[in-house]
Amino acid sequence: MHQVFQLLGYFQDYQLTWSFFLDQLVAGLTLGSVYGLIAIGYSMVYGILKLLNFAHGEVFMIGSYIGYFVLTAFGGAADPDLPYALVIALMFAAAMLGAGTLGVVIERFAYRPLREKRASRIAPLISALGVSFCLQQLAVIFFGSAPKQYDSFAIDGGSLFTRVSIGPFEIQYMQIFVIVLTVILMLGLTIFVARTQVGRAMRATSFDLEAASMMGINVDRVIVVTFLIGSALAGAAGVMNGLIFQNVDPYVGFQVGLIAFAAAVIGGIGSIPGAMLGGLAIGLGRALSVGFVSSAYQDVIVFAILIGFLLLRPSGIFGVPAPSKV
Amino acid sequence: MSESTNGSSVLLRLEGVNTFYGQMHILQDTNLSVAEGELVCLLGGNASGKSTTLKTVLGIVRPRSGTVTFADEDITSRSTSYRIRKGMAIVPENRRLFGPMTVLENLQMGAYLHGGGEPEDYERVYSLFPLVYERRSQLAGTLSGGEQQMVAMGRALMARPKLMLMDEPSMGLAPILVERSFEIIQQVHQAGVAMLIVEQNANVSLSIADRGYVLSTGRIVLEGKAAELIQNEDLRKAYLGR
Numbered sequence: 001m002h003q004v005f006q007l008l009g010y011f012q013d014y015q016l017t018w019s020f021f022l023d024q025l026v027a028g029l030t031l032g033s034v035y036g037l038i039a040i041g042y043s044m045v046y047g048i049l050k051l052l053n054f055a056h057g058e059v060f061m062i063g064s065y066i067g068y069f070v071l072t073a074f075g076g077a078a079d080p081d082l083p084y085a086l087v088i089a090l091m092f093a094a095a096m097l098g099a100g101t102l103g104v105v106i107e108r109f110a111y112r113p114l115r116e117k118r119a120s121r122i123a124p125l126i127s128a129l130g131v132s133f134c135l136q137q138l139a140v141i142f143f144g145s146a147p148k149q150y151d152s153f154a155i156d157g158g159s160l161f162t163r164v165s166i167g168p169f170e171i172q173y174m175q176i177f178v179i180v181l182t183v184i185l186m187l188g189l190t191i192f193v194a195r196t197q198v199g200r201a202m203r204a205t206s207f208d209l210e211a212a213s214m215m216g217i218n219v220d221r222v223i224v225v226t227f228l229i230g231s232a233l234a235g236a237a238g239v240m241n242g243l244i245f246q247n248v249d250p251y252v253g254f255q256v257g258l259i260a261f262a263a264a265v266i267g268g269i270g271s272i273p274g275a276m277l278g279g280l281a282i283g284l285g286r287a288l289s290v291g292f293v294s295s296a297y298q299d300v301i302v303f304a305i306l307i308g309f310l311l312l313r314p315s316g317i318f319g320v321p322a323p324s325k326v
Numbered sequence: 327m328s329e330s331t332n333g334s335s336v337l338l339r340l341e342g343v344n345t346f347y348g349q350m351h352i353l354q355d356t357n358l359s360v361a362e363g364e365l366v367c368l369l370g371g372n373a374s375g376k377s378t379t380l381k382t383v384l385g386i387v388r389p390r391s392g393t394v395t396f397a398d399e400d401i402t403s404r405s406t407s408y409r410i411r412k413g414m415a416i417v418p419e420n421r422r423l424f425g426p427m428t429v430l431e432n433l434q435m436g437a438y439l440h441g442g443g444e445p446e447d448y449e450r451v452y453s454l455f456p457l458v459y460e461r462r463s464q465l466a467g468t469l470s471g472g473e474q475q476m477v478a479m480g481r482a483l484m485a486r487p488k489l490m491l492m493d494e495p496s497m498g499l500a501p502i503l504v505e506r507s508f509e510i511i512q513q514v515h516q517a518g519v520a521m522l523i524v525e526q527n528a529n530v531s532l533s534i535a536d537r538g539y540v541l542s543t544g545r546i547v548l549e550g551k552a553a554e555l556i557q558n559e560d561l562r563k564a565y566l567g568r
Contacts, residue, residue: 116405197442204424204435211422214384216410216439216485 024291025284030244032174033182038238038260039267039275040189041103047270048204048226050121052195054128055106057257058135061233063099063238064248066290067091069147077149081085086155088243092181095235098257103231104224106131112220132254136175139250147247160243178240184251187237189229198225206270262306268319277317282306334511336395337520338441343392345378352378353389360489360522365515366533367523369561370541376524377419379537379541383522384416385409397488402431411439413488420498422479429458429477432466435494436484443484451480454513462500472503476490479514490514492523508534530531534558540564 038060075081082090104153110127152159160174193199205222206211213219241256242248251278263282267274280304287297310316345353352375360366364458370376383394387515394402400410415418415436424432427461429435433451435444452459455476466477475495482490495511496504504527507540512534515521525531532552533537540561548561 115432199440200427200431200434201438203427205432207424207426208422210386211385211418211424212417213406214418214422215435215481216407217435218407 004005008306016142017169020291024202024287025290026169026171026179028081028281029285030178030283032278032280034237034240034244034256035260035263035283036276036279037182037185037233037240038257039264041211041219041234042261042264043271043275044202044206044226044230045099046264048202048209048223049111049115049124051111051124052099052128052261053106053111054125054257054261055131055135055229055256056234057142057260058132058139059099059253060234060238060241060257060260061139061250061253062102062135062250063095063231063235064242064252065148065238066098066235067239067242068150068248070094073149080153084155088153089179091239092236095211095239096232097235097237099238100228100232103234107223107227107233108322124229136250136254143250145250147249150246150248152241166218166310174243178244181236181240189233189272194287198222202226222286222310251325259302262303266306266316268310268316270320271316271318274316274318301309328455329381329474334363335529336360337362337364337397338522339395340379340382341393341395343382343389343394343437345375345382345387345389347378349454349486352544353382353553354544356392356544358539358546360362360520362488363515363518363520363539365431365511365521365523367528367534367538368541369525369528369531369536369538371526371564373425373543375544376541377493378417378520378544380493380524383409383540384414388457410485413486415485415487415489416484416491416568417475417478417482417495419493423466423469423474423477423481425465427466428463429466429469430462431457432481433484434479437486439461440486446471446486447486450517451483454483454510454517455480471499472506474505475499475507476510483514487519489522490519492521494524494544496524496525529556 038056041059042058045051045056071087074087074090080087105326110131111124114124114127134235150314155162156172158173160177161172163170163172164176179287193202201222204215205217205219211221212222217234238248241252244294259282260279263278264275265278266281267276267278285302285305286298289295293301330343336359340356340358341351343353343356344351356375358368360377362517363505367374368379378387382389383399385404385408389402393400395516396412396414399412401412416474424435427435433448435446440447458480461473461477464524466474469477492511493509499507508530511521511523515530515534523531532555538552538555539546540551540555548555548558550558
């Protein structure tokens, strides 16, 4: 009973106002954007290969480091050699390109050989875990285990975290930027998957890989494109995460990757809109937990909700229930 | 082009093909040919090697020995997409349409190697199957079995095939639809496409075929003109006696 009162005490500590709620909402959407972008990569790869690509979190982490190195290469945020908008654009471009390439390389050397040898489904899973640990430890060796600091830029006399009023919301530049960029990336991906021939081939392959190959679709190429896109989105999410939390360390991929994986499962693994919605749901859940209960309890609450949700709907928001064998 | 026994040129030839799944010897010294514009059916019961034969033709299964020749080229070690580009297409068993995609998108996948197809490819399919045109923006998974059969054939035609492979076209269709389905097959055949049809339903497939082969546990045990096979005592006992 004492603990319940203590929990309620948190409500009194904070000013439980409407604007405080809106702040948490925006923070949740920002965080959810990052989770959603990573979750898409898990979901797309699972949709086609039925593989849980546990190295995906590390691809995100490397993307975040690439953003950091581009930032320092151009003199750091305090005194950038170029206009800040250009520096940020370069950070994203390099991180997406680098992470995308890394994803393709991982597929080529860690997964495809197993596929060609018709290994059991557990083998690529172990291979994925191996790649995940390798990348994490390589990051420790080459970048050090201490966090590298991002910077908050000087923007019009303020910083990335200066707030502007939009309607009832008080939003930081950084939050606007993350949410808008996520919407752009999502729209781009949606159009690509719905309207282009390669996008259609991805959906066909995801639904029935053998039938797709019977149409002459080069399934290996579809898989490469899938890894490229999923990993590039994770790279973008890496830079966003660096801008939000202002740092990157070798373990961020494991932590955030696991949460994003949960987001993909909640959304219905294999579904792209599901992954995005799952990411937003977890982002909002975490932000509201931090705001209204306690930051110490955020993961307890979010994952309790996740378990509860999966008990009610095991296939996730957009997932197709597994067919029962007759 | 090389000449077959009846004078028209041979489009597809399997010579001395042996196929294995692990230790299991599936196809044993299989010889088979389809001439240009010919309609050939391959009969046999369950597990006789019919589907393996089609998969070998399409390159999904690679033979351990023997050769596959298509349009005068040895394609034994060529990829599936190469073979499709050369002029093959398949209507797979159970049709295997892309259920969550529209009918139009399914047709686009059929023409994947032709950049999604030209207007005349669609016109050909729509004039053969007006219903496919009506259903073009519907999800393929929501169609009835007969409609799916037409979409699957249309999808295969989008690849501009010289040879169409059909795996058990009558499977899962109501008897009235089986007849309709074979009428459609005949129609496509008359448009100049050679066909290799794998079937359990010997009666209906022999009735429209030029020639037939009978497979039993991986061996071709009988072959000949369809009109003669349909009279054959052994075959009648095995497949037509029902």
